[in-house]
Amino acid sequence: MSTTTPAVTTAESEAMGRALDLAAQGVRGANPLVGAVVLSGDGALLGEGHHRGAGTPHAEPAALADVRRRGGDPRGATVVVTLEPCNHTGRTGPCSEALIDAGVARVVYAAADVNGPAAGGAQRLRGAGVDCVGGLDADRSRRLNARWAAALAGARPFVTLKSAQSLDGRVAAVDGTSQWITGPQARADGHRIRSLADAVLVGTGTLLADDPRLTPRGAPAATPTPGKGLRVVMGRTAVPEDAAIRGPGFLHLPTRDVREVLDELFGRGVRHLLVEGGPRVASAFLREGVVDELFSYVAPLILGDGAPAFPDLGVGTLEAAARWALDDAGGPGIQQLGPDVRMHLRPPSTGP
Numbered sequence: 001m002s003t004t005t006p007a008v009t010t011a012e013s014e015a016m017g018r019a020l021d022l023a024a025q026g027v028r029g030a031n032p033l034v035g036a037v038v039l040s041g042d043g044a045l046l047g048e049g050h051h052r053g054a055g056t057p058h059a060e061p062a063a064l065a066d067v068r069r070r071g072g073d074p075r076g077a078t079v080v081v082t083l084e085p086c087n088h089t090g091r092t093g094p095c096s097e098a099l100i101d102a103g104v105a106r107v108v109y110a111a112a113d114v115n116g117p118a119a120g121g122a123q124r125l126r127g128a129g130v131d132c133v134g135g136l137d138a139d140r141s142r143r144l145n146a147r148w149a150a151a152l153a154g155a156r157p158f159v160t161l162k163s164a165q166s167l168d169g170r171v172a173a174v175d176g177t178s179q180w181i182t183g184p185q186a187r188a189d190g191h192r193i194r195s196l197a198d199a200v201l202v203g204t205g206t207l208l209a210d211d212p213r214l215t216p217r218g219a220p221a222a223t224p225t226p227g228k229g230l231r232v233v234m235g236r237t238a239v240p241e242d243a244a245i246r247g248p249g250f251l252h253l254p255t256r257d258v259r260e261v262l263d264e265l266f267g268r269g270v271r272h273l274l275v276e277g278g279p280r281v282a283s284a285f286l287r288e289g290v291v292d293e294l295f296s297y298v299a300p301l302i303l304g305d306g307a308p309a310f311p312d313l314g315v316g317t318l319e320a321a322a323r324w325a326l327d328d329a330g331g332p333g334i335q336q337l338g339p340d341v342r343m344h345l346r347p348p349s350t351g352p
């Protein structure tokens, strides 16, 4: 935790506030939320940018590109960024090098990078003669990425849970039919979320009931490469030979053990897992306390009896119920999609 306030100008301090707001416009998942603002030597805004999710440019190159788009020149500029610039080649190149190549004079960052392989950017910058200070608003940056950091520290993927339910919290009718509870706009949004994840998972119950494909349709599909584009079924029941889910990227994990699944997927390079249910598997992830964000789509229909979204959580009294909070990262916490409503939620007792 930072206890000292680094020596920064008022313009840099204000720019960090803006960079943190920009960071929160990114999407949660395999990467942290990061924003960046570029200032001229006299503190004027030259450009800004934020990271829009794994595989897209990091905040610093996005902000440098914005400077050039506006006809500016980043040479001699100050870059104010919410996370220590990365120092490794992941899905994109090292930001430390991009900043050095752009000729910036100074970098002010908030939190240090806790991702081992990516860390060391500040040292690299200083080594190249760039004035580099860290710790400004570090706590706010850390809060923004607390769940991402916790997943990383636990060596498990960041877990997004999605469910589409009726007004009375049912995800299927009594006979098991569930297609479709939500309308096309909500489902398109679900496909977009699939396209952001490295792997999409359901249980064998859903597999047998729905025969899903779990591909992101209407959104760019990830090429199945190590850790990307996986479509996963967990549970002991055999997957039928003619199941629609079979094909490139299909993986059956014949277990009910959530930790085993997370270990296996992490080992295969998965950093962002989307759990689509069904209800018993969703509850297993909730009971294990590993759900980092929840997208709950609510459709205006009442199903009465039928499968509850999250059975067997062992909540015996109101006091024991987990109260989730709306999460505004990547868009409004609550959003209307056609006739349906989408809630984007974060677990209880975690930061913004």
Ligand SMILES: NC(=O)C1=CN([C@@H]2O[C@H](COP(=O)(O)OP(=O)(O)OC[C@H]3O[C@@H](n4cnc5c(N)ncnc54)[C@H](OP(=O)(O)O)[C@@H]3O)[C@@H](O)[C@H]2O)C=CC1
Binding pocket: 162, 163, 164, 165, 170, 171, 172, 176, 177, 178, 179, 181, 202, 203, 204, 205, 206, 207, 209, 210, 234, 235, 236, 237, 238, 255, 256, 257, 258, 276, 277, 278, 279, 280, 281, 282, 284, 307
């Ligand atoms: N509206 C929506 O958003 C969705 C609705 N659905 C609907 O849900 C219904 C299916 O529900 P359900 O059968 O609960 O679906 P699940 O996908 O949760 O499958 C449950 C099965 O998964 C296996 N399993 C694996 N891990 C666990 C675990 N930790 N705990 C318990 N079971 C585990 C078990 O089978 P095994 O013996 O093989 O181990 C279990 O019977 C269908 O009607 C489907 O249409 C499904 C997904 C989303």
Ligand SMILES: Nc1c(N[C@@H]2O[C@H](COP(=O)(O)O)[C@@H](O)[C@H]2O)[nH]c(=O)[nH]c1=O
Binding pocket: 164, 178, 179, 180, 181, 182, 186, 187, 190, 202, 206, 210, 211, 212, 213, 214, 215, 276, 277, 297
């Ligand atoms: N019923 C239901 C959903 N169900 C989810 O979609 C899966 C089918 O996906 P596909 O691969 O496209 O065939 C299904 O198994 C379940 O995970 N999703 C929603 O957005 N709204 C809905 O009403």
